[in-house]
Amino acid sequence: MFIKNTWYVAAWDHEVTREGMFTRTIIGVPVLMYRKADGEIVALEDRCCHRGAPLSVGRREGDCVRCMYHGLKFDAAGQCIEAPAQKRIPIQAKVKTYPVVQRHRWIWVWMGDPDKADESLIPDTQWLDHPDWRSLDGYIHYDVNYLLICDNLLDFSHLPFVHPTTLGGGADYAATQPKVDRIDDGVRITRWAIGIDAPPFAAAVKEWGGKVDRWNIYNFTLPSILLMDSGMAPTGQGAEQGNRDGAIEFRGCQAITPETENSTHYFFAHPHNFSIDKPDVTRSIHEAVVAAFDEDRDIITAQQRSLSLAPDFKMVAFGIDAALNQFRWAVNKRLAEEAAEDALAKEAASVQGAASARLATRG
Template identity: 75%
Template structure:
């Protein structure tokens, strides 16, 4: 089951090119994305209402798309406007359309009730295109359920063990108990590691006089959006009190979008606000993040294979799982709420 009434990231802006048809499955639903002549993004169900053929293997005709199985043509709203050899088009000949918003290099899609799609509810990720910050677009495909990836992102104590040569740093990082707070639709996690070594990816792009004070402060909210203030500053320069003296600062933006129950789209950017005129620094940071996320995928995929072998296996909770537990509770509550809203009793009321 997936939460429907929420905004998911469907694609990076550059993935949906002019004149092209772009297909991606989201929450088990095939979706077609394309740009109108004016540049606005359109999202339709990628399944012709006639025989279920994918519209994405059809062709663009102006701001419409024609199915190349039997020739039905649909407009931006999903209405069939032409059907060869049909004098009358049935009024129900439509494909579903989805609300979409393009903002800060991400294309967001609403998979639920269109009347509830409030663009103001889209999380702020302005660092992705803020001229004071630099980053490159990232995407990874996972063959696992998105909640296992959420678990990974909600407990950074794995960093020194899974990412010793990239994002990790020394194992003292794992010994710090983070502060976990419940917020609207998710959790906020605050972790400070003082007087520690800079992690390899940061040491590679900035000279440090010695040890650093390191922070990771992030909100993780439904459906699975991470927005993080992270970085490090020379030890004892007041970072924990709000001073960012000679610091390396980052604003991580990550979004998990379920493809199916067993696969996930992972979008990410890791903007930095230092050395913004040095593209080689941006490339180095991005590559370190890509390498680290590949490491995550390796261990999580191995975990998934192990779990499948014994469906009765119960994970043993530890104190470090507080954020995981609270986020999964928030997801379960939202799913239950949506189920109640769409129940036969509610519909008939």
Template identity: 50%
Template sequence: MFLKNCWYVAAWDHELIDGRMLPRTILEEAVLLYKSETGKVVALQDRCCHRGVPLHLGRREGDCVRCMYHGLKFDPTGKCIQIPGQEVIPPKLGVKSYPVIEKDHLVWIWMGDPAKADPAQIIDFPYLREPQWKGVPDYMHYKANWLLIVDNLSDFAHLAFVHTKTLGGSEEYAYVTKPVAVERQPRGFRVERWHMDAPPPPFHNKVLPAELKGKHVDRRNIGHMHIPGIFFLESMFSPAGSGSETGNREGTKEYRNCQFMTPETRSTTHFFWTYLNNWEGEDHNISRSLHQSLIEGFMEDKHLIEAQQKVLDADPEFKMLAVAADAALSHFRWTLDKLVAAERAEEATRQAAEPRTIPIKAPHQAGLSA
């Protein structure tokens, strides 16, 4: 179900301010996230190894966490360093820790083999750190499998019907536009789509100067989807007939949509997102308006996707059928399945190579008298 040897978004950096102990289930594992006194993000299994009490109910002490049931104290590596009333601490006593990196206001976590956690594998999206690109970071929780959200984002055609009055603009978008290019990549895809000489969609029209409101635009969307569920959308709106398709950018306004889907469980998802623009200047009301428009649009998606999850749960034998617009999402699912299968095969080989120990049974367990 899950690809473990890759980086997932665990939180926005602002979720860990003021000493917050953040519990978050990721890939069906309970994780505690916090910032140490030195400012480094720590990720530990959210379960005390003694009696199983969640560590997020404990307290942070410097860089460490103390379980407030019996007082066991764990350092940022997960090692138990203090047991009240007990001088000798078994060297292996502790909780699991996870590689974690803070980059571009995001906290990334590696749920698989720590030895394979290469920071260079974190997808780079420079707009998240460049000051001219402004937006409001946010989080949603979906009661649906993350791949259903990936499917939704992979198909621009749904903009016409789901988001007619918000992000799409008109049903015409589905009928008169087709992908210019669908580029299948080793760990995802790139899709480009143009919509020429059309009214601006409502979310864009709201933030335009009065003299531009309602005027037709040439619209380009370029979507990038990356394993395990990272979506970047480059949107460009130019005056209709201005020649933006040949490289003229005069009068153009652009956006960068960043979305990160992290599985919580097989049927629930953490959804991190922000919508950036590079032209608002000091008018932060533009970011606020775009933020509200995106929430409105995402709620339209969420309503359908969560209903879809209920249908799939009710009939596990149901098989979804593909249409031409599904080429990109079909490639993504095939790519993910291939990576998961390879990971499972490697793990099976590793386990088979490990020496097996057969426990010696006590006399009463072996059916013998003492």
């Protein structure tokens, strides 16, 4: 159902503190996060190994957590180190831990095989805390399957229709055809609209005095990360050839993290490199983005309700679906690879178990 051997965004840095505990469900697994006294982040399965009570309703004791059902105490490595009224603690009394990394204000958690958790695979989101860029933190919770959100982000032709007063543009923007390229673990979309009206959010932060050339260039990679170079410049000056004088530029960072099969966490920010000393400009951009993303949530939630009533519904493909079809192909390919690896591991374990049983019988 979900890719496991990958990094998922689990939280913004300010959500996980030294004093308290923070829990969030990632791909169907409740994950408890907190910071040790030295600031290091801990990520444990939010489920006591004894009777399955959530550790997040327990209490912090230094760098440890105590389950408040039967009093078991766990260290930051997930090992039970204290059990009231019981001197001997079973060696298997531990909760699962997850590799966790904080980078550029996002906290990333690896939900699969910890031996495969390569930090170099974490996407570069340097604009979230770069001194030359400004943005505000964004988070939206969706009651929909994460792939429907991915579909939406992989086809910007919906902008003039879903977002006519926010991020959208005119019909001329919808008519522009993007270039779609397959890249490692995803797709790259390049979309230029030459000589169009500035969309409302851009008109609110700059007087253009005429038409603009607008671009959206972004990578959308597994598990579901969008990193975008976007902006607009006065038309006719050669922005498409690299001249961005007088332009406004953004570096959108968006992460779609599945919560369950039908619910999703959506983390986002829209860093800009102009008027960074004017908080009202940053706030105006953020508010326009939030308003637009609420519009997306409305239509995608309605779509989810419609699809839930017709499980056998077959979508009719159009040319504008090229990017989302390629991304879903990448998702399915990775899921198939992980399923094959799991099957081989189970087969190997079964063979080893049978061999051990034969040796025991002979003995």
